[in-house]
Amino acid sequence: MTLKYQIGVDAGGTHTTAIAYDLDGQELGRAEAGPGQVNTDYDNAIVNISQAINQLINQIDGDCQRVLCGMAGLSVIGNAPQVAATISAKINNLPTRAVTDSLLALYNGLEGADGGLVIAGTGSVFNGLQNGHIITTGGYGATLGDEGSGYAITLAAIKSALLSWDKREENDLIQMFNHLLGVTNIVDGTAKFYQMTNPEIAAMAVSVAKLADEGEPNATAVIKEQAELLARDIIIGMDRYDNPKPMKVALTGSVLANNSMLRGFLEDKVHTKYPQAEFSISNGENARGVVFDRSNDYRHFTN
Known part of the structure; x- marks a missing residue:
């Protein structure tokens, strides 16, 4: 056969x-x-x-x-x-x-099953499924969205670094980007940044997360901000469910799989609106x- x-x-x-x-x-x-x-x-x-x-x-x-x-x-x-x-x-x-x-x-x-799935890797999006109906929030690409993605984390981090440079404030993100971009002055690195592909930019989010894990406040602020923006998209999607709302939320993508700090901030934010939300990592x-x-x-x- x-x-x-x-x-x-x-x-x-x-x-x-x-x-x-x-x-x-x-x-x-x-x-x-x-x-x-x-x-x-x-x-x-x-x-x-x-x-x-x-x-x-x-x-x-x-x-x-x-x-x-x-x-x-x-x-x-x-x-x-x-x-x-x-x-x-x-x-x-x-x-x-x-x-x-x-x-x-x-x-x-x-x-x-019914519920939601959040993907955050190079980009990000929330999809919900209820009674065969698909609900989508976000997913508008790097220019218009992708909150909480590797790209968005790196972009927010380099903006933080450049702002600190202009203000002549201490920010370990400045030294991090100097190293990653191969420059001694972060301003010189902006031209290189504009020439990079989205995946190349997203890959630098790993370094931002490492700094945050070490307690660097500016990197931590970036991770928290992006996590809460992605949580906002999840909440908007769950708001659009009919009652009774499914509470299962699966997480996937390199950012969510590897960044426990971001997951923690994200789950805390969602639980302020939906305390019964159940999160799991989709490893398949x-x-x-x-x-x-x-x-x-x-x-x-x-x-």
């Missing part, structure tokens, strides 16, 4: 992971490729996503039933059906659905969301 399987794709700002699962949810194989964030480099993202899917198709002897692609930046560019059609044309016209990476993570983090592979997706919106695209 021919093996039937499905593929979930988690296409983010730094890399793409495609994983094949049988119809019982058991992993059959995986493939990696480069960035899949469609709002920063659309053509390259499509190439990377298609490459990872085709690698899986070639290595698995079976019949792929559907492909679910969760892509960073999809909410920014919109037109998900056309994006799905473009990918489908490059993977033997398989039934394909395109969703935001945050929605893919929600399917995985909640395993089909977000590509696994394809196993829990109940949508019928998988289209058979043809050339």
Whole structure:
């Protein structure tokens, strides 16, 4: 009997992971490729996503039933059906659905249950699921949103450093950025900063978090501010639930998985409005969301 399987794709700002699962949810194989964030480099993202899917198709002897692609930046560019059609044309016209990476993570983090999922990595967004209805707050990209993300943390930190420099105040963030940017004067580093990609900027948030863990007050203030801005987005989303409101909130993404200080500030802020909110870390592979997706919106695209 021919093996039937499905593929979930988690296409983010730094890399793409495609994983094949049988119809019982058991992993059959995986493939990696480069960035899949469609709002920063659309053509390259499509190439990377298609490459990872085709690698899986070639290595698995079976019949792929559907492909679910969760892509960073999809909410920014919109037109998900056309994006799905473009990918489908490059993977033997398989039934394909395109969703935001945050929605893919929600399917995985909640395993089909109602509740919310917060993703904070390079960018950030809150998605809630209640009775099949999706509620989204944030997710507007680095320029208009992404509160609590690695990018937003770094941006807030360098603004803090530059303000302190102008005021000739002490701020350990100044020395941190001088080191990271390879300059002796932070003002000289601004030109380098503008040339960096979003993932490169987001990666520097790790250094901000380390300073905060060491008790540096300016870094701590940045982490607290960004945590509370992200908590605000969660509260807005939970406000939009119908009663009785689901209280489960799953957290995922590199910032939330690795920054316990930010998680603490975030949870404290949400609990001021919703003291019964239950937080958990989603450590599973977000590509696994394809196993829990109940949508019928998988289209058979043809050339």
